[in-house]
Amino acid sequence: MNPQWEYTNTKISREFTKQNYSRHLNDMGSQGWELVTVDTYADQGFNLLYWKRPFGAKSGLEVESNSVEESEKIDNDLKMKKDTLIDERVQTPPPVGTSKAIKPIFASIVRYVIQDGFMDKMLGEICDGPSPEALAQYTLQISASEIVNVTMVPELDDMIKKEETGVNWLDTVEHMLVKFSNGSRTDACSGAILFDWHNDHNEWQLQNKTKVLSAVKYRVKEGFVDEFLNAVMTPSEIPMKIRKTIIQTDEQEFYELGIAGLEEKIETEDEEVNWLDTVEHLLEFFGDSRTDACSGVVNIWNNPKFLQD
Structure with a gap:
C-alpha cells in the first residue's frame, strides 16, 4: 500500500x-x-x-x-x-455542559525522580505553580520517589512557551531532583492529542472525592496503528470517568490518559484488563508486559482563564 x-x-x-x-x-x-x-x-x-x-x-x-x-x-x-492523520482522527465528543469548551491540542508528560526528603516540597512547587499557558495540569505521585506531571495546552505556541519557561523553573528545583542516566533532569515526552473525551458533570460530582489518573503507554506493531486507534479512540463507558485522552508521542507509541473516581477505578479494573485482551495482538510488549503504565491519586488544576460560564 x-x-x-x-x-x-x-x-x-x-x-x-x-x-x-x-x-x-x-x-x-x-x-x-x-x-x-x-x-x-x-x-x-x-x-x-x-x-x-x-x-x-x-x-x-x-x-x-x-x-x-x-x-x-x-x-x-x-x-x-509521525502524526497519523490528526485532522481526520481527532474526535472530541462534547462533555455535559461544555460544548463550547476550549479543547487541548498538545500534551506533555514529564516524570521526575525526587531526592530523599524533598517529595512534599517538590509536589508543592509543581501544584502551586502551574504553567499559565496550560489548559489543565494533572500531577500525581507514582512511587515513593517519583512524580508524573501532565500538561495540556490549546495551541502549539503555548507548548513552546511552556517549555521555555519550564527550563528556567527547572533550574530553581534542580537540587531536589535525581538526574537520569543520560544527564537529564526529567524523563519527558510530548505529542499531539488525537482524541479527547472530557465530562465536566462527572468532574463536578467528584470534586470533593479522591480521583486517580492512569497513564498507559502502548507500543503498536508496525502496520496496525489504524486498527489500534479505531479500538482505543472511543468515549469511556466507565461510570464517573472524567477524562480519556489519546496522545501520540512517537510513530508507533501512544499514551492513554484516564481520570476517574478512585472507587470506580478499582471496581472497573477487570473491564479494562478484558479490553486489553482484545487488542493484545496489535501491541509490542514491554518485557513481559503489554503496556508501560503508572497511576496514582491526582491533583487536578484547570486554568480559570479557559473556563466557560
Whole structure:
C-alpha cells in the first residue's frame, strides 16, 4: 500500500527572533508541510519541529538557509514523530455542559525522580505553580520517589512557551531532583492529542472525592496503528470517568490518559484488563508486559482563564 503521508523534521535555534521563526513556519507551509508537534531540547539550544504533507506533494520552493540550521535532518536517535492523520482522527465528543469548551491540542508528560526528603516540597512547587499557558495540569505521585506531571495546552505556541519557561523553573528545583542516566533532569515526552473525551458533570460530582489518573503507554506493531486507534479512540463507558485522552508521542507509541473516581477505578479494573485482551495482538510488549503504565491519586488544576460560564 502506498504511504499517504511523508514526514520530515527541522531543527531551529532557540535564539531565533519571532520574525525568523514565523518566516520558517511560512516557508515550510508554502511547500505543503503541516506542523505536527515540537520538541524542546533546551540543554542543546534548539527546538525540533516535526512536519507532514501528503505523499508526492512537491514544491519548487526551498527553505531559506537563514531560517534553519544547515542540517535539517536529525540523527536517528532523535526519532521522527509521525502524526497519523490528526485532522481526520481527532474526535472530541462534547462533555455535559461544555460544548463550547476550549479543547487541548498538545500534551506533555514529564516524570521526575525526587531526592530523599524533598517529595512534599517538590509536589508543592509543581501544584502551586502551574504553567499559565496550560489548559489543565494533572500531577500525581507514582512511587515513593517519583512524580508524573501532565500538561495540556490549546495551541502549539503555548507548548513552546511552556517549555521555555519550564527550563528556567527547572533550574530553581534542580537540587531536589535525581538526574537520569543520560544527564537529564526529567524523563519527558510530548505529542499531539488525537482524541479527547472530557465530562465536566462527572468532574463536578467528584470534586470533593479522591480521583486517580492512569497513564498507559502502548507500543503498536508496525502496520496496525489504524486498527489500534479505531479500538482505543472511543468515549469511556466507565461510570464517573472524567477524562480519556489519546496522545501520540512517537510513530508507533501512544499514551492513554484516564481520570476517574478512585472507587470506580478499582471496581472497573477487570473491564479494562478484558479490553486489553482484545487488542493484545496489535501491541509490542514491554518485557513481559503489554503496556508501560503508572497511576496514582491526582491533583487536578484547570486554568480559570479557559473556563466557560
